[in-house]
Structure formats: structure tokens, C-alpha cells
Amino acid sequence: MERARFLLPLSRPKIGVHGITGSWRFRRPEIDYAKCVGCGLCWLYCPDSVVEIESSGERFKVSIDYTYCKGCGICASVCPVKAIRLSEEV
Amino acid sequence: MMSSLLGGETVEVRFHGRGGQGAVTAANLLVDAAVRKGLWGVAFPFFGAERRGAPVTAYARISSKRIYTRSMIRRPDSVVVLDPAIMNYVNAFAGLKEGGAAVINSPKPQQPPAKARLYVVNATRIALDLGLVLAGWPLVNVAMVGALSRILGIELDYILEAVRSALSGRIAELNAKAAERAYNEVVEVGAG
Amino acid sequence: MKRLTLTGNHCVAYAVKLSRVKVVPAYPITPQTTMVEKISEMADSGEADIQVIRVESEHSALAAAYGAATAGVRAFTATSSHGLLYMVEMVWWVAHARIPMVMAIVTRTIGPPWNIWTDHHDIMSQRDTGWLIAMAENNQEVLDETIKLFKITEDPDVSLPGMIGLDAFILSHTVEPVEVPDQELVDSFLPERRQPYVIRSGDPLIMGNVPADLLANAKMRWDVHLGLKNAEDVIEKVDEEWGKLTGRYYGGLVECYRCEDADYLFVGAGAWVGDMRIAVDMLRETGLRFGVLKLRYARPFPSRRILEAVSGKRGVLVLDRAVSAGSAGPIFLDLASHIYSARPSVPVKNVVAGLAGYEANYEDFARIGESFAKEVSESGWVSSPLEFYPGR
Structure with missing residues (x-):
């Protein structure tokens, strides 16, 4: 592909392309690991892909990247065991 | 009669039929045959939606020179009527030029148009003889092109080539036969 | 082939x-x-x-x-x-x-x-x-x-x-x-x-x-x-x-028919240009030297080619098959604005015709052309720059 001779409205996807979106958050989702069953619904539904799931053997460890989490609360809403609680951001 | 094109450089034809009867295909075939003969031609439908059974018109303009105009044909040199019953509803001879020719699919002579010649051919009989029937309708359009080409001086071979190019297989052969019969059977029945 | x-x-x-x-x-x-x-x-x-x-x-x-x-x-x-x-x-x-x-x-x-x-x-x-x-x-x-x-x-x-x-x-x-x-x-x-x-x-x-x-x-x-x-x-x-x-070269952005020695030009685009060619031949029979400038591209607008073609003519008649409601025909608007900077002293008139499929053919163009030539030679310019054909 030869180089285009004009500017293009193209970009490449990368983490944090719109800045530190965690600064938008006024409610903070927190995971109660005693309740979490590692089903992955929060990971599936998160519109900003900030939920991560690590597996070690048969155990799943769910975590949230607070640098970019906007605090929309969808994860808490879809969690089938109510393991995610929204607390006030202070 | 072979150099007819009704004696001019350009001939304009209007086809009258019913939606689904193949008037547009007839106009297209006539032009295709004329182009094979080395002439220029354009064919076009009446510019509108077609409904099966409703009276429709199609047009052809053939010339020894390239044709530039896109205008409608209002004063045809020739009119072709695929179904004579349509003449109860539309004036098929409207605007027909003096010295022009009308060709009608009819089992019997009809009243000739004013100051023009009338030809008839029993295209329905030809279609029924050949078993050229589709959805209950005898297919008369290609036969009528055969009859008209005789009057315009377009050799039968060009019509047969055009038919075999547009259609294929048994249908092509039956239609070619219909065109040939109509070409030979069309008769002048008088002039008004 | x-x-x-x-x-x-x-x-x-x-x-x-x-x-x-x-x-x-x-x-x-x-x-x-x-x-x-x-x-x-x-x-x-x-x-x-x-x-x-x-x-x-x-x-x-x-x-x-x-x-x-x-x-x-x-x-x-x-x-x-x-x-x-x-x-x-x-x-x-x-x-x-x-x-x-x-x-x-x-x-x-x-x-x-x-x-x-x-x-x-x-x-x-x-x-x-x-x-x-x-x-x-x-x-x-x-x-x-x-x-x-x-x-x-x-x-x-x-x-x-x-x-x-x-x-x-x-x-x-x-x-x-x-x-x-x-x-x-x-x-x-x-x-x-x-x-x-x-x-x-x-x-x-x-x-x-x-x-x-x-x-x-x-x-x-x-x-x-x-x-x-x-x-x-x-x-x-x-x-x-x-x-x-x-063997088929069309002239690039525009095609000219009998433009070179013409006094007046029709400008138009699309299928009806064929009828303009016939009208040009008809008008020349009566002594009015018309030509047709066929616009083959509306975008890019061929401003340079048009300026060359209209320079020195006695009149330019733009036939638009559309109207930018509240303004004028789109080809006319482009043509007039693109020749403006060259200050050509040629009258340009816009006739909007053929709308809604209402036919305008060679007889109509011959009529429009004849009356345009008359308007220009009598007044030296155009008295009415935008007209709807066939009129009210």
C-alpha cells in the first residue's frame, strides 16, 4: 500500500486513546470476592473493556482497571450474585 | 419491396399490446434485427409502470443514420397491434402518418386507417398451431415482428438471428418459426 | 469486441x-x-x-x-x-x-x-x-x-x-x-x-x-x-x-459539438444533449450559429474547459434539468460563478426545463435557442436571466 497523499480520518485502537477516563467516575464498582463466582458477565457487558479476568487453575480472579473505568455501573447491574457494589467516589 | 423502410431515411414504429404480451420485447427485437442489417435503431417502452393485461405501448425508431433524439414518437410511420380487442379502448391509429402502414394481428380484414395501408396476419392462429402459449396467452409478439419486418424491408434472416440471440432452446426455435410464418403470411388488405 | x-x-x-x-x-x-x-x-x-x-x-x-x-x-x-x-x-x-x-x-x-x-x-x-x-x-x-x-x-x-x-x-x-x-x-x-x-x-x-x-x-x-x-x-x-x-474519445470533462465557429452555445448534461445536437443543426439552417457544450462531469466542475469554450461567444444558454429552489439551475450557478473571475463579457442565460420528465426535445431547443439569439441581439444582454420552460 503506497502512502496516501492526503490526511485520513484513521486511527489505530490503543488503550486510553481518549485520555484517563477514570477521572469521569463518581461511583466506584467494588467486587466482593466472597460472593463472586467468576461467571464473566461483567467482563462481557463492560462497555469500556476495563474488566479483566485472570484464571489460575480452576479459580478466576476478576479485577477492574480504575484508570479507565467510568463507573457506569453496568457490571453491578448484570452481576447475577450481586457481588459488585457501587460506592461513592471520595 | 425489400428496400422499403417505408421510403425514408428513418422509420418510427409504435407497438400496441397488453402488459405481459411482449410489446417491449417486440420493439427490442425489431431494433436488434435492424442493427444486424447495419442500420441504427433505438427501442423504448412507454415510460411507466406496466400491469398485466392493461393496454401498453412500445416504440422503435430505425434509421440509416445514427439517432440522437430521445423524444417520444407521436407521428409513427407504422403501428403494430398485437391484440385487436385493444382497439376498442385505444386509438391505435392515432398520429399515423399519411402513407404509413398498420399491421394488425387479426383473423379477418379490418377497417383500414385513413390515408395509410393496412396489413393483417393471424398471429394468434400461428402461435396456437405452434403451441406457443404461456400462462394461457398465445405468444404473438415475435410473429408480429416477423410480419412488420417484411413491410419495413428487413430480411427474415436478421429477425431470426435476433430471435435466436434473445431466446434459447425450443422457445427460440418455435418463435423463429412463428416469425417466419408471419413474414410469409402477412397480407395487405387495403388502404384508407 | x-x-x-x-x-x-x-x-x-x-x-x-x-x-x-x-x-x-x-x-x-x-x-x-x-x-x-x-x-x-x-x-x-x-x-x-x-x-x-x-x-x-x-x-x-x-x-x-x-x-x-x-x-x-x-x-x-x-x-x-x-x-x-x-x-x-x-x-x-x-x-x-x-x-x-x-x-x-x-x-x-x-x-x-x-x-x-x-x-x-x-x-x-x-x-x-x-x-x-x-x-x-x-x-x-x-x-x-x-x-x-x-x-x-x-x-x-x-x-x-x-x-x-x-x-x-x-x-x-x-x-x-x-x-x-x-x-x-x-x-x-x-x-x-x-x-x-x-x-x-x-x-x-x-x-x-x-x-x-x-x-x-x-x-x-x-x-x-x-x-x-x-x-x-x-x-x-x-x-x-x-x-x-x-477509438472512443469523448473530450474529457466536456464534449463540444460545433462549438468552434459558434456564436451561441447550449450548455447541458445527460441524454437530452442528443436533442440539442439536432437543434444546433436546425438553427444553423436558419443562419444562427449554435453549438453544444456537453458537460460530462458535474463534479469536478470543469471550470477551465468551460471558460475556454465560452470566451468570445455572443451568448451562452445553460439548460438545467433541475432547479436549486430559491436560486437557479445548478449548472448555471456553477458556470456563472466559475467564469466570473475571468470577467468574460458574455451574456449567460439559464432555462430550466425537462422537470418531472416533461419532455423537452430538439424542437423545443430550437425554439428556445432562436428566442435567446433574438433577446441577445436586440438587448445586447439578457433581460431575463432565469426562465422556466415551457413557462407558466
């Missing part, structure tokens, strides 16, 4: 096949339908290696064609009138994403009232979108220009999509003799597809993300304009090349 008698719609279908288009998403609308039906038949019989996609609207038709073109293949779609209006959001998007592709517009009146006959309001309403807009006079030109548009739009100096306009019924459904080139000839003419970027799975790109830099965004807008201006030279070059291969 084969000589066939074809409708304008079938000419486009042959051009699409010969240009080795791979994807054709389309939604049917009269009078475009027989074009896509023919392409569909070609795909079904194996005559052409084309994937036809049925979509639920014209907006989706162009979106799908854009998607295929973005992924690196030649794509095509076609529409008309209300269908074109329904896809307008995507029309702008494709141009500003700089994705080359070709679309046929069978020009048709916009309702109400519901009307399937030709005028140019649909295609002319798209002249700000960034697409090239070609207009054909006859079916041969429809076929030739569709093939050429693939080469022109994919030129790296252009990289924009293009429309080919053909008049409803008087081209789309009219059969006339056409030379259909062989596949080998078209293959030797059309290079491999070129485009500024390709989106592939595994190598994700984002098209159109919110801009971080508004000046860069402003430059992108202006670049689309420059791309169209670049297309002027590309169109001339590609037409010459096609002329050498086929």
Missing part, C-alpha cells in the same frame, strides 16, 4: 462485470431494478464472480458496498431518486473516508407527486458530497464511463468515489447498439485496485474517530476538494487512454 443492442441499465451491468467488481449490495427501485437484476443473473449463472447482497434499504446498500470496498475489493451499487436520498448520510461518509467505489444513479424525479420519469434533481442534490459526478448522453457512454470511473476514482491523486448518472427510461430502458469491449481489453486498461488503506481482520483500524486535532480535520475537508480538482487531469488522461484503446 461485440456489438449488442442493450438498455442503459444492462450497459452498467456489463461494465460492472468487465471491471471485475466483487461485491454488489443493492436495494431495488424503479428505474434501477433491471440493472441489478442483470448483475444478479450474471452472478447466479457464474458469468461474473460477484457477490450480490440483498439489503433492507439503500442506506444499508451503500454501507455494505463501502465495507466491501474498505476491505480491498471493487464494490458497486445503484439507486435512484428517493433511494439516493435515503442513503445520503453514507454518500458523504464514503467520500470523506476516501474510499473509491462506483455507484450508478438512474436519474429520476423526486416526489411528491410520485413520479418515475427523469429529471436531475436527485443526482444534482449530491454535488457537495465529495463524489465525482459523471453524466451520460447515450448507452455507449454509460458503459464506457462506468468502466473509466473505476480507474479514475482509484487513482492515488483522487481516491474518491464516483457516480455515473443515466436518465430514467430514455437511457435506462432504451435499447440501442453498443460496442461491448472484450475482457482482455478492460483488463489491460484497469490496473489492480488501489486505495489509501485496507482494513483487514487482525490489523484493526478505526475510521472516523472523534478528531484530536481540528485543524487536521479541517485539512481533511479541504483535501476532498483538492482530490476532486486533481480528478480533472485524471479524467482527461483516462479518457485519452480509453480513446486510444477503443
Whole structure:
């Protein structure tokens, strides 16, 4: 592909392309690991892909990247065991 | 009669039929045959939606020179009527030029148009003889092109080539036969 | 090369096949339908290696064609009138994403009232979108220009999509003799597809993300304009090349008929130019030296070629088959503004005719031309710069 001779409205996807979106958050989702069953619904539904799931053997460890989490609360809403609680951001 | 094109450089034809009867295909075939003969031609439908059974018109303009105009044909040199019953509803001879020719699919002579010649051919009989029937309708359009080409001086071979190019297989052969019969059977029945 | 008698719609279908288009998403609308039906038949019989996609609207038709073109293949779609209006959001998007592709517009009146006959309001309403807009006079030109548009739009100096306009019924459904080139000839003419970027799975790109830099965004807008201006030279070059291969050179952006020694010029675009040629011959018989300047492209607007042609004439009569309501005919507006800076002392008049498919033929043009020549020679200028034919 030869180089285009004009500017293009193209970009490449990368983490944090719109800045530190965690600064938008006024409610903070927190995971109660005693309740979490590692089903992955929060990971599936998160519109900003900030939920991560690590597996070690048969155990799943769910975590949230607070640098970019906007605090929309969808994860808490879809969690089938109510393991995610929204607390006030202070 | 072979150099007819009704004696001019350009001939304009209007086809009258019913939606689904193949008037547009007839106009297209006539032009295709004329182009094979080395002439220029354009064919076009009446510019509108077609409904099966409703009276429709199609047009052809053939010339020894390239044709530039896109205008409608209002004063045809020739009119072709695929179904004579349509003449109860539309004036098929409207605007027909003096010295022009009308060709009608009819089992019997009809009243000739004013100051023009009338030809008839029993295209329905030809279609029924050949078993050229589709959805209950005898297919008369290609036969009528055969009859008209005789009057315009377009050799039968060009019509047969055009038919075999547009259609294929048994249908092509039956239609070619219909065109040939109509070409030979069309008769002048008088002039008004 | 084969000589066939074809409708304008079938000419486009042959051009699409010969240009080795791979994807054709389309939604049917009269009078475009027989074009896509023919392409569909070609795909079904194996005559052409084309994937036809049925979509639920014209907006989706162009979106799908854009998607295929973005992924690196030649794509095509076609529409008309209300269908074109329904896809307008995507029309702008494709141009500003700089994705080359070709679309046929069978020009048709916009309702109400519901009307399937030709005028140019649909295609002319798209002249700000960034697409090239070609207009054909006859079916041969429809076929030739569709093939050429693939080469022109994919030129790296252009990289924009293009429309080919053909008049409803008087081209789309009219059969006339056409030379259909062989596949080998078209293959030797059309290079491999070129485009500024390709989106592939595994190598994700984002098209159109919110801009971080508004000046860069402003430059992108202006670049689309420059791309169209670049297309002027590309169109001339590609037409010459096609002329050498086929013997059919059209004159590039404009075609002149008896312009050189003319005192008066008709300017127009589309199928009715054929009738203007006849009117020119008729008027010359009466001693009025007319010529026709046929606009083959409305975008890019051929300002330089037009200025050359109108300079020194006694009068220019622009025939528009559309009106920008509240202003004047679109070709007139462009022509008048583009010759302004050269201060030509030529009267220019605009006659808007042929709207809603109401026929204007060679007899009408001869009448309009005669009265224009009279107006100019009596008053030395135009007393009424914009008229509706046949009048109130």
C-alpha cells in the first residue's frame, strides 16, 4: 500500500486513546470476592473493556482497571450474585 | 419491396399490446434485427409502470443514420397491434402518418386507417398451431415482428438471428418459426 | 469486441462485470431494478464472480458496498431518486473516508407527486458530497464511463468515489447498439485496485474517530476538494487512454459539438444533449450559429474547459434539468460563478426545463435557442436571466 497523499480520518485502537477516563467516575464498582463466582458477565457487558479476568487453575480472579473505568455501573447491574457494589467516589 | 423502410431515411414504429404480451420485447427485437442489417435503431417502452393485461405501448425508431433524439414518437410511420380487442379502448391509429402502414394481428380484414395501408396476419392462429402459449396467452409478439419486418424491408434472416440471440432452446426455435410464418403470411388488405 | 443492442441499465451491468467488481449490495427501485437484476443473473449463472447482497434499504446498500470496498475489493451499487436520498448520510461518509467505489444513479424525479420519469434533481442534490459526478448522453457512454470511473476514482491523486448518472427510461430502458469491449481489453486498461488503506481482520483500524486535532480535520475537508480538482487531469488522461484503446474519445470533462465557429452555445448534461445536437443543426439552417457544450462531469466542475469554450461567444444558454429552489439551475450557478473571475463579457442565460420528465426535445431547443439569439441581439444582454420552460 503506497502512502496516501492526503490526511485520513484513521486511527489505530490503543488503550486510553481518549485520555484517563477514570477521572469521569463518581461511583466506584467494588467486587466482593466472597460472593463472586467468576461467571464473566461483567467482563462481557463492560462497555469500556476495563474488566479483566485472570484464571489460575480452576479459580478466576476478576479485577477492574480504575484508570479507565467510568463507573457506569453496568457490571453491578448484570452481576447475577450481586457481588459488585457501587460506592461513592471520595 | 425489400428496400422499403417505408421510403425514408428513418422509420418510427409504435407497438400496441397488453402488459405481459411482449410489446417491449417486440420493439427490442425489431431494433436488434435492424442493427444486424447495419442500420441504427433505438427501442423504448412507454415510460411507466406496466400491469398485466392493461393496454401498453412500445416504440422503435430505425434509421440509416445514427439517432440522437430521445423524444417520444407521436407521428409513427407504422403501428403494430398485437391484440385487436385493444382497439376498442385505444386509438391505435392515432398520429399515423399519411402513407404509413398498420399491421394488425387479426383473423379477418379490418377497417383500414385513413390515408395509410393496412396489413393483417393471424398471429394468434400461428402461435396456437405452434403451441406457443404461456400462462394461457398465445405468444404473438415475435410473429408480429416477423410480419412488420417484411413491410419495413428487413430480411427474415436478421429477425431470426435476433430471435435466436434473445431466446434459447425450443422457445427460440418455435418463435423463429412463428416469425417466419408471419413474414410469409402477412397480407395487405387495403388502404384508407 | 461485440456489438449488442442493450438498455442503459444492462450497459452498467456489463461494465460492472468487465471491471471485475466483487461485491454488489443493492436495494431495488424503479428505474434501477433491471440493472441489478442483470448483475444478479450474471452472478447466479457464474458469468461474473460477484457477490450480490440483498439489503433492507439503500442506506444499508451503500454501507455494505463501502465495507466491501474498505476491505480491498471493487464494490458497486445503484439507486435512484428517493433511494439516493435515503442513503445520503453514507454518500458523504464514503467520500470523506476516501474510499473509491462506483455507484450508478438512474436519474429520476423526486416526489411528491410520485413520479418515475427523469429529471436531475436527485443526482444534482449530491454535488457537495465529495463524489465525482459523471453524466451520460447515450448507452455507449454509460458503459464506457462506468468502466473509466473505476480507474479514475482509484487513482492515488483522487481516491474518491464516483457516480455515473443515466436518465430514467430514455437511457435506462432504451435499447440501442453498443460496442461491448472484450475482457482482455478492460483488463489491460484497469490496473489492480488501489486505495489509501485496507482494513483487514487482525490489523484493526478505526475510521472516523472523534478528531484530536481540528485543524487536521479541517485539512481533511479541504483535501476532498483538492482530490476532486486533481480528478480533472485524471479524467482527461483516462479518457485519452480509453480513446486510444477503443477509438472512443469523448473530450474529457466536456464534449463540444460545433462549438468552434459558434456564436451561441447550449450548455447541458445527460441524454437530452442528443436533442440539442439536432437543434444546433436546425438553427444553423436558419443562419444562427449554435453549438453544444456537453458537460460530462458535474463534479469536478470543469471550470477551465468551460471558460475556454465560452470566451468570445455572443451568448451562452445553460439548460438545467433541475432547479436549486430559491436560486437557479445548478449548472448555471456553477458556470456563472466559475467564469466570473475571468470577467468574460458574455451574456449567460439559464432555462430550466425537462422537470418531472416533461419532455423537452430538439424542437423545443430550437425554439428556445432562436428566442435567446433574438433577446441577445436586440438587448445586447439578457433581460431575463432565469426562465422556466415551457413557462407558466
